[in-house]
Amino acid sequence: MKRIYLPSLILLIALLAIPAEAVSRESRDSFIFGIQANRTAIEVLGEAGFHIQPSTVYVGGNGLYYEDKYKMAGVHAMVGNVIHRGMTGKIGFKGVAGRFERRRMDNQDLRALAFSISGSYDLSEVIATRYVPVILHATFSYSPKPLSFDDTERFFEGLLAADWMFLENAAITASFRYLDVHFDAWDRSHGSGYLGFKFIF
Numbered sequence: 475m476k477r478i479y480l481p482s483l484i485l486l487i488a489l490l491a492i493p494a495e496a497v498s499r500e501s502r503d504s505f506i507f508g509i510q511a512n513r514t515a516i517e518v519l520g521e522a523g524f525h526i527q528p529s530t531v532y533v534g535g536n537g538l539y540y541e542d543k544y545k546m547a548g549v550h551a552m553v554g555n556v557i558h559r560g561m562t563g564k565i566g567f568k569g570v571a572g573r574f575e576r577r578r579m580d581n582q583d584l585r586a587l588a589f590s591i592s593g594s595y596d597l598s599e600v601i602a603t604r605y606v607p608v609i610l611h612a613t614f615s616y617s618p619k620p621l622s623f624d625d626t627e628r629f630f631e632g633l634l635a636a637d638w639m640f641l642e643n644a645a646i647t648a649s650f651r652y653l654d655v656h657f658d659a660w661d662r663s664h665g666s667g668y669l670g671f672k673f674i675f
Contacts, residue, residue: 502523502525502530503522503523503524503525504521504522504523504674504675505520505521505522505523505674505675506519506520506521506522506523506534506672506673506674506675507519507520507672507673508520508647508670508671508672508673509670509671510647510649510668510669510670510671511668511669511670512666512667512668512669514540514541514542514543515538515539515540515541515543515666515668516538516539517536517537517538517539517668517670518536518537519534519535519536519537520534520535520536521533521534521535522534523554528555529553529554529555530553530554530555531551531552531553531554532550532551532552532553532554532564532566533549533550533551533552534549534550535547535548535549535550536548538572540664540666542575543574543575543664544572544573544574544575544584544662544664545572545573546570546571546572546573546584547570547571547572548568548569548570548571549568549569550566550567550568550569550590551566551567552564552565552566552567552590552592553565553566554592557593559599559600560595560596560597560598560599560600561593561594561595561596562593562594562595562596563591563592563593564590564591564592564593565589565590565591565592566590567587567588567589567590568587568588568590568615568631569586569587569588570584570585570586570588570615570617570629570631571583571584571585572584574655574657574662576660576662579659579660580659582625582626582657582658582659582660582662583624583625583626584624584625584626584629584655584657585622585623585624585625585626586617586621586622586623586626586629587617587621588615588616588617588621588629588631589615589616589617589621590613590614590615590616591613591614591615592611592612592613592614593611593612593613594609594610594611594612595609595610596609597609597610598639607638607639607640608636608637608638608639609636609637609639609645610635610636611633611634611635611636611637611649612632612633612634612635613631613632613633614630614631614632614633615629615630615631616629616630616631617629617630625657625658625659626655626656626657627656627657627658628654628655628656629654629655629656630652630653630654630655631651631652631653631654632651632652633649633650633651633652634649634650635647635648635649635650636648636649637672643673643674643675644671644672644673644674645671645672645674646669646670646671647668647669647670647671647672648667648668648669649667649668649670650665650666650667650668651665651666651667651668652664652665653665
């Protein structure tokens with residue numbers, strides 16, 4: 475019988491609780507699909523942003539496979555606002571689940587519900603659009619021990635990214651992810667860079 479994990483269940487209930495009539499279909503709604511990779515890893519991600527006056531609700535997820543190291547999936551729900559011209563901030567939650575491997579040691583299961591904060595800065599909003607169509611992103615997610623489950627004692631993820639909008643609805647993206655996970659048996663810290671594409675509608 476498949477196991478049901480508390481972090482994923484909490485986020486699913488939260489997403490279903492959003493009334494359908496509250497979701498605006500204005501042009502400010504957005505949908506993102508992306509794929510990025512390096513020599514030994516691949517990640518697929520997606521996000522939908524629904525404008526609900528005066529904020530925007532973002533829901534999405536990602537799946538990451540890193541050869542011989544770990545596989546991890548996440549879902550997130552965040553609320554965002556424009557803080558300043560070109561700058562957007564978001565806060566919310568991210569549920570993560572996965573499996574980390576280590577030679578000659580027991581594999582460890584990742585289960586956590588993390589607090590998440592994110593910011594993006596659109597350079598085209600403050601610099602001539604035709605010259606700098608670049609959006610910078612930073613996201614940090616942290617789960618303390620009370621919100622970490624199974625083998626997990628603590629979880630931290632930091633993500634820095636830059637999107638070059640070479641087309642109106644497509645971007646080349648470069649990112650760097652740093653993970654710091656504390657398990658019952660051992661700890662894992664790992665950083666890696668990625669290149670890929672995003673499609674934005």
